Ligand SMILES: Nc1ncnc2c1ncn2[C@@H]1O[C@H](COP(=O)(O)OP(=O)(O)OP(=O)(O)O)[C@@H](O)[C@H]1O
């Protein structure tokens with residue numbers, strides 16, 4: 001019923017999608033898979049009326065259509081959940097969710113009571129009981145993502161395009177979302193889905209289309225792929241090893257955290273981190289992981305407790321203090337606190353380490369550009385050049401820029417909060433290898449991740465956070481996902 005016919009798209013003369021034809025059927029979950037920059041989001045945006053195709057066409061219910069705006073597509077029954085969230089921060093959760101379809105009373109005013117009842121009902125379909133009167137700006141990334149999905153559900157569309165909907169969700173919400181998607185599929189909705197989480201695809205998809213470098217590699221029933229063959233189609237080669245073995249032996253204590261507390265988010269957090277050690281921090285969404293690490297690098301200081309780096313007590317009032325002390329951080333929310341959207345790849349990259357390029361009062365442009373060149377090579381960052389605005393990069397490539405930026409400062413402690421969120425399998429393997437190299441060079445790494453295989457395979461030690469308190473310390477080679485979850489579940 002929805003058909004992409006030989007779709008092509010170029011940006012600034014650079015072709016990003018060529019001649020892609022795919023049929024999307026009602027009652028089917030169709031996964032679009034491919035590496036960062038393969039063109040998945042671009043394809044979806046053409047189907048949803050965000051971009052006009054340069055070549056080819058979109059056919060809908062047998063007729064060629066030209067959606068001029070996303071609203072155009074929406075009014076015909078095609079809704080999209082975007083990869084980069086775009087909520088309206090000043091409106092409430094309920095108002096965001098039902099934007100443009102608010103219930104009205106007899107006088108034509110928005111019926112606030114009905115609005116919040118309806119909005120809550122949609123959220124409940126996702127097993128979430130978020131207060132719909134809260135301002136959108138007060139939500140975590142994960143909560144915003146849930147609202148965004150509920151918003152699409154509320155449109156009751158015939159086609160639902162979901163671009164990495166689970167990137168920031170916890171297992172509990174993923175389960176609820178999958179249940180909702182299964183119901184939609186039964187109702188005959190066509191779901192188009194992208195993700196970088198390999199296990200999700202096989203749980204959910206009926207058919208899979210693989211894109212590589214803007215071209216369609218193949219479309220097949222999900223059952224015809226194995227995990228290995230899917231990866232091989234995506235990256236165009238066999239990936240020998242995803243997780244490198246942990247070989248480094250940690251050295252002396254670098255970071256000592258004692259009794260860190262900021263109610264109601266977390267309390268009495270004490271742990272040490274050693275030279276060359278990779279320490280995993282696991283926990284469910286809302287357990288306080290992001291809040292604890294925000295205190296560690298100075299974004300949101302703790303109310304009490306101490307942080308000592310190589311024996312020196314730190315007074316961190318801002319991330320600049322953290323950086324100066326030798327603590328670098330890659331944030332979970334790359335849009336809110338990570339990238340500077342209007343600036344170039346180069347400027348985003350060298351931002352934190354700009355001091356290295358200062359010669360007196362001037363910036364050594366040659367050094368800056370050769371550093372950029374090296375970093376884009378090392379991290380395989382896909383951009384048209386150092387001057388390209390970072391918000392034009394695919395999601396995963398933006399994340400690689402942030403990682404490269406953190407490492408330019410040569411930190412003693414590197415804090416990674418969901419570092420592989422939205423990153424493709426090939427790039428994940430690169431980042432895992434990088435964590436291994438950093439650890440071998442003596443960098444202490446604190447790894448916050450919701451992907452338990454990551455935590456289990458890469459770390460020396462695992463801490464579990466439950467409702468703002470440390471609930472367990474586990475040895476990765478002697479534990480498993482179930483045990484971690486048991487310690488993470490609220491009581
Ligand atoms: N507005 C834009 N202007 C210029 N280039 C763009 C724009 N949008 C996307 N691109 C480029 O098009 C290519 C495909 O990007 P797209 O976002 O579709 O990739 P993707 O497959 O969704 O990747 P990811 O998995 O990282 O989200 C990338 O190289 C990207 O830099």
Ligand SMILES: [Mg+2]
Nearest residue numbers: 040041083395
């Ligand atoms: Mg994308």
